Amino acid sequence: MKAKSQSGHPFAAAAHWNLEQSYENQPRNGSNKRKTKEKPERTRLPIKTATGIVQVPNLPSAATLDEDTESASDDEDEQDGIDPTQATLPSTAPVAAEKPLPLRKRVIIAKEELANIATLINEDPEENVGLLKRLKEISDDAAVQIRVLAVGTMLAVYKDLIPGYRIRALSEEEMKVKVTKEVRKVRGFEQALVTGYSGFVKMLGGLARAGRGGSDKDAVALSKVAINCACGLLAAVPHFNFRTELLKIIVERVSVRAVDETFVKCRTTLEELFRTDEDGGPSCEAVQLLSKMMRAKHYLVDESVLNTFLSLRLLSELDVKGSNSAVDNPRKRKKKDREFRTKKARKLDKEQKASEKEMMEADATVSHEEREKRQSETLKLVFATYFRILKEKPPGLMGATLEGLAKYAHLINLDFFGDLLVALRELVSDAKGEAEEEGEEEKGDKDEGADCNVVREALLCIITAFALLSGQGEGITIDLTFFTTHLYATLLPLCLSPDLELTTKSLRLPDPHSPLPAVSSSRINLSTEIELLLRALSSIFFSTAHQKSTTPLRLASFTKRLLTTALQTPEKSSLALLGLLNKLAIKHGRKLSALFSTEEVVGDGVWDGRVDEPEMSNPFAATAWEVVLLRRHYSPKVAEAAAALPGMFAERGREG
Numbered sequence: 290m291k292a293k294s295q296s297g298h299p300f301a302a303a304a305h306w307n308l309e310q311s312y313e314n315q316p317r318n319g320s321n322k323r324k325t326k327e328k329p330e331r332t333r334l335p336i337k338t339a340t341g342i343v344q345v346p347n348l349p350s351a352a353t354l355d356e357d358t359e360s361a362s363d364d365e366d367e368q369d370g371i372d373p374t375q376a377t378l379p380s381t382a383p384v385a386a387e388k389p390l391p392l393r394k395r396v397i398i399a400k401e402e403l404a405n406i407a408t409l410i411n412e413d414p415e416e417n418v419g420l421l422k423r424l425k426e427i428s429d430d431a432a433v434q435i436r437v438l439a440v441g442t443m444l445a446v447y448k449d450l451i452p453g454y455r456i457r458a459l460s461e462e463e464m465k466v467k468v469t470k471e472v473r474k475v476r477g478f479e480q481a482l483v484t485g486y487s488g489f490v491k492m493l494g495g496l497a498r499a500g501r502g503g504s505d506k507d508a509v510a511l512s513k514v515a516i517n518c519a520c521g522l523l524a525a526v527p528h529f530n531f532r533t534e535l536l537k538i539i540v541e542r543v544s545v546r547a548v549d550e551t552f553v554k555c556r557t558t559l560e561e562l563f564r565t566d567e568d569g570g571p572s573c574e575a576v577q578l579l580s581k582m583m584r585a586k587h588y589l590v591d592e593s594v595l596n597t598f599l600s601l602r603l604l605s606e607l608d609v610k611g612s613n614s615a616v617d618n619p620r621k622r623k624k625k626d627r628e629f630r631t632k633k634a635r636k637l638d639k640e641q642k643a644s645e646k647e648m649m650e651a652d653a654t655v656s657h658e659e660r661e662k663r664q665s666e667t668l669k670l671v672f673a674t675y676f677r678i679l680k681e682k683p684p685g686l687m688g689a690t691l692e693g694l695a696k697y698a699h700l701i702n703l704d705f706f707g708d709l710l711v712a713l714r715e716l717v718s719d720a721k722g723e724a725e726e727e728g729e730e731e732k733g734d735k736d737e738g739a740d741c742n743v744v745r746e747a748l749l750c751i752i753t754a755f756a757l758l759s760g761q762g763e764g765i766t767i768d769l770t771f772f773t774t775h776l777y778a779t780l781l782p783l784c785l786s787p788d789l790e791l792t793t794k795s796l797r798l799p800d801p802h803s804p805l806p807a808v809s810s811s812r813i814n815l816s817t818e819i820e821l822l823l824r825a826l827s828s829i830f831f832s833t834a835h836q837k838s839t840t841p842l843r844l845a846s847f848t849k850r851l852l853t854t855a856l857q858t859p860e861k862s863s864l865a866l867l868g869l870l871n872k873l874a875i876k877h878g879r880k881l882s883a884l885f886s887t888e889e890v891v892g893d894g895v896w897d898g899r900v901d902e903p904e905m906s907n908p909f910a911a912t913a914w915e916v917v918l919l920r921r922h923y924s925p926k927v928a929e930a931a932a933a934l935p936g937m938f939a940e941r942g943r944e945g
Contacts, residue, residue, distance in 0.1 A: 418481045428492065441518075456479045513551050519538040860926070
């Protein structure tokens with residue numbers, strides 16, 4: 290009964306069922322998906338057999354391919370004598386690092402890349418302006434040779450890319466305005482150009498300052514390259530942005546008194562900028578930086594730096610540029626060749642031309658006023674520098690200062706005449722005192738390092754003083770007897786000077802008996818001493834502003850001393866002095882005819898040629914006997930000029 294009940298109930302044996310095991314063995318949907326994923330994708334197209342049945346080619350399974358690959362690799366290993374178990378182990382041998390390229394090959398690669406970049410930028414600047422960043426990256430290379438090549442390439446690229454106008458930053462309102470695609474493209478190019486150029490100029494400044502010490506040869510080489518690049522940019526594109534930064538690089542270099550190739554390059558760049566500047570803006574900025582630098586250095590700079598002011602175009606009439614698109618006086622067309630226009634069209638054309646003419650005149654007036662304003666500011670800075678130098682009297686700059694004052698004397702304000710003449714008189718007095726000390730002391734006891742040519746400075750002071758009154762001071766009565774007397778006293782010592790006709794460019798051997806080493810002169814004024822003397826004499830005797838001061842007594846004293854001087858000077862100087870006396874005979878022959886007459890004597894007493902005051906020498910008590918000696922001069926030209934001189938004075942005396 291019990292067995293029956295157990296077998297008869299359907300769930301009687303449920304406790305002995307292994308339900309989890311049976312559930313685990315049941316198929317699942319996920320496993321089917323996995324199998325479908327594991328099946329390889331068919332990539333072959335169905336084919337049609339000769340019997341017309343379409344068949345799909347079966348691909349071998351991945352497992353079969355893996356087994357075939359493994360068996361093939363095992364066979365190859367067995368043939369090579371390698372155990373397959375050992376072949377699967379990773380290699381523990383050290384891998385050799387790649388060797389760096391030699392410098393020569395790196396330089397060649399850099400040259401090729403720089404050439405390609407420059408070519409691409411030159412072909413299409415707007416599309417390839419982004420390559421400027423790559424040039425900057427190459428310029429930061431560790432190798433000096435590659436950096437030099439990169440800097441030179443950047444210089445050439447920027448000189449070609451920079452337009453003929455200054456690029457300004459866009460305002461917020463301009464940025465908000467919608468523009469065309471072409472305008473947006475041009476703006477992007479301009480901003481990228483300014484950004485890259487700004488970084489290039491900053492890099493040049495850093496390289497130029499890095500080579501100041503001179504201890505690192507690589508830094509010095511890069512400094513020279515950077516300074517040359519700055520000079521090239523300033524000469525080629527002085528109108529473009531960051532001009533002040535370029536000027537600072539150049540002014541910092543000329544502030545050092547060591548004269549070398551880079552110094553000369555910077556100085557000539559400034560002189561060329563001053564000569565070619567028609568706007569006045571670049572010159573004004575350069576003069577501001579130079580005057581500020583010289584004042585900070587207490588004017589202990591090379592004389593040639595101050596002489597750059599002589600190249601300025603201060604308040605001078607500038608040439609008007611001709612137009613490339615219009616003719617000033619167009620040829621009138623014949624009536625048959627004229628284009629037919631209605632009366633209304635002719636009237637509109639006439640009104641348009643009138644308005645264009647007014648606009649051009651207005652622009653010319655504005656530009657002329659701005660140019661005059663800049664040049665006036667430049668002139669103030671130049672004269673302020675000259676006056677400070679006269680006040681502080683630094684060694685080596687007095688000649689250049691006096692030369693500049695003589696050149697721009699007609700532009701000096703009349704209010705400064707009194708103070709300036711007092712300063713010039715003090716300089717002449719100092720030069721006279723130094724000359725007297727030089728005659729008393731031996732040359733070896735003097736400090737030649739701070740020595741300056743006192744004779745040249747005295748002559749320049751005299752020229753400057755007379756140039757001041759010849760310019761604007763013709764209506765002012767100022768006595769310049771002090772300068773005239775000093776010039777009269779200078780004639781005899783000057784005629785014995787061995788450097789009378791020599792300049793700094795003249796070749797000469799150093800003195801073998803001198804205890805000090807030979808030092809080349811830093812003088813930039815190439816006028817010889819005889820040329821300065823002739824300029825000073827011409828200012829005294831042939832200037833219309835000083836006719837009242839040329840008394841017969843003074844003329845006769847100078848004539849006698851000039852004849853005595855001509856006996857001692859070289860041939861060319863003697864000819865120049867006799868030529869001056871010839872001009873003097875033409876203008877003042879009637880006053881001086883008594884000197885060349887042996888029949889009568891105008892003055893009383895005795896002539897004293899040793900007195901250094903012309904009014905005290907009593908010249909009319911003597912005759913011009915020096916002419917007889919000059920007739921026997923070894924030079925035929927001098928002898929001929931001396932023989933013709935008495936006849937000139939006698940003829941003028943008879944005419945008077």
